[in-house]
Amino acid sequence: MMPDPRPGAAIVSLAQAAPRAGGARGPRRAAPDGDAPTLHVRCGSDIRDSLAMAGFQGDFLEVADPLIQGPVPATRSLDGYHDTRARFVSAAYGVPLAEARRRMAGEWAALLAADRYDRVVLWFEHDAYDQLILARVLDALHGRRGLEGRAALVLYDPARDGASVGVVRGLGELGPDALLRLWGQRRMVTRALTAQGVRVWDALRQPAPRALARMAAGLVPGLATMAPALRRWLQDLPWTTDGLALTERGLLRTLADEGGTASTGTLFRAYLTTDPQPTLGDAMMTHVVHGLCAGPEPAVIKDDPDAADRTATWTLTETGRRLLDGTADWAALGGLDRWMGGTHLVSPMPSWRWDPETAAPIATGMADRAGRGEAQP
Incomplete structure (x- = not known):
């Protein structure tokens, strides 16, 4: 997606967002997620209103730390991690430091409490911004027994989904009907899938990009869009030809x-x-x-x-x-x-x-x- 990394709200009720977004489109129908309390997780707010217009009524969580830029520390301290990332976001994007820190901590606390929902759905697309955040989210879900069988992934892949919903730069360019079609294609988040997120997340934080390069050169099982996104992102290393990304x-x-x-x-x-x-x-x-x-x-x-x-x-x-x-x-x-x-x-x-x-x-x-x-x- 093309996000705005500046702070916003964490969890928003889609049912309450619907009137602001113009209400659900077409004849009244059952909410697609109405059969279970649902948390929709996205690395930005770009599809929030479209989900509301499509009739979704669950909660919406934005997790939007822009990992494609700035230091991503390998510290085990969550406070230390948020301190480093908040300092970067504040300096890079002009966000007050306390506000950036509050948002990051709030988003992550909400994600870590996601097992209070009967269903958690991750909405991501194919670019590096989304894929790196997806890796961190999958890492956070790895080994969470309370979410086994309850987490699902909607992953837009233009090579696969272009024929059914259109080739777009990101999910934010899709309307409510297209998002409903992708919802119907969601798949279970398995332990094997979260393990791939762990691999990418660990590799991203290393001082040397060797492990990331190996993944970029091959395939990341279960995540067809990860290797191409890593290949594009690694091309922002300074080139041997001119030192430019x-x-x-x-x-x-x-x-x-x-x-x-x-x-x-x-x-x-x-x-x-x-x-x-x-x-x-x-x-x-x-x-x-x-x-x-x-x-x-x-x-x-x-x-x-x-x-x-x-x-x-x-x-x-x-x-x-x-x-x-x-x-x-x-x-x-x-x-x-x-x-x-x-x-x-x-x-x-x-x-x-x-x-x-x-x-x-x-x-x-x-x-x-x-x-x-x-x-x-």
Whole structure:
């Protein structure tokens, strides 16, 4: 999905949301989930109103920690995890720290209490944003005997579901009738399936992306969309060719195609048409653009430093043009300092890069230290 990672409500009653969403469509019919108290879990609010319009009456829980960006610590302390992630969300998206912390803790507490429902349904799609959150949710459900036989998964796969509901970027583009068809295709969440979530979640938080790369190169049993999503996400490692992530290069190229200057909205809409698997919302895209504004030789500048990000305009610099020409390396220029899961990528020699020739991550000389477990924030 293309989410907004800023805080919102945790659990919402779909029955109460229906009037606000315009009520159920068509003739009155029994609620699809009316046979059992149901919790619908989604990594954003994009389908909440459509579910209400389709007649669903259960509760809706948004679990929306944007794991595709920022550090994802391997700490066993849930408080420590939320502290790290809340600091990132606050700094990256302009959310007050206390608010980000409260939302994360509230969402997760609600998920951990899900066994009070007779049925829990996970609604996810194929992109990396959804798939990484799905891995964490499945990890949380693993071994929960109270949920055995009661949890189900609706997983939109365009290769499989495109013919029946349409090929879309995300579930939020589907109407109530299409969501009802996907509801009819939900499948049981088994212990074998949650075990795959455990594998991905453990691999994501490691200092080296080796295990993730192995999964990306093959299949993740029961989760047909996981390996392609991991392959796309790993391409946001700095490339051996220019030190740019696939997303960063795409944004620079889009800026160039727009004449060198574009507003946030124009840049976002134009970029979405170029990404092979778009997964960023506008706030997350803006965070990437801010990264390109960093370092001693920025690739992009914000025309008015005091302008709000959503109304700002951005201009490609000469450095940005050199990067697109292949005559400069972003990491070597000193602009790189970001996290992907448990991997910290820092100029001038990031520990890992993406090699387009082998279509896989490769370790640099700094990877030995990272492999021994660099401390996470």
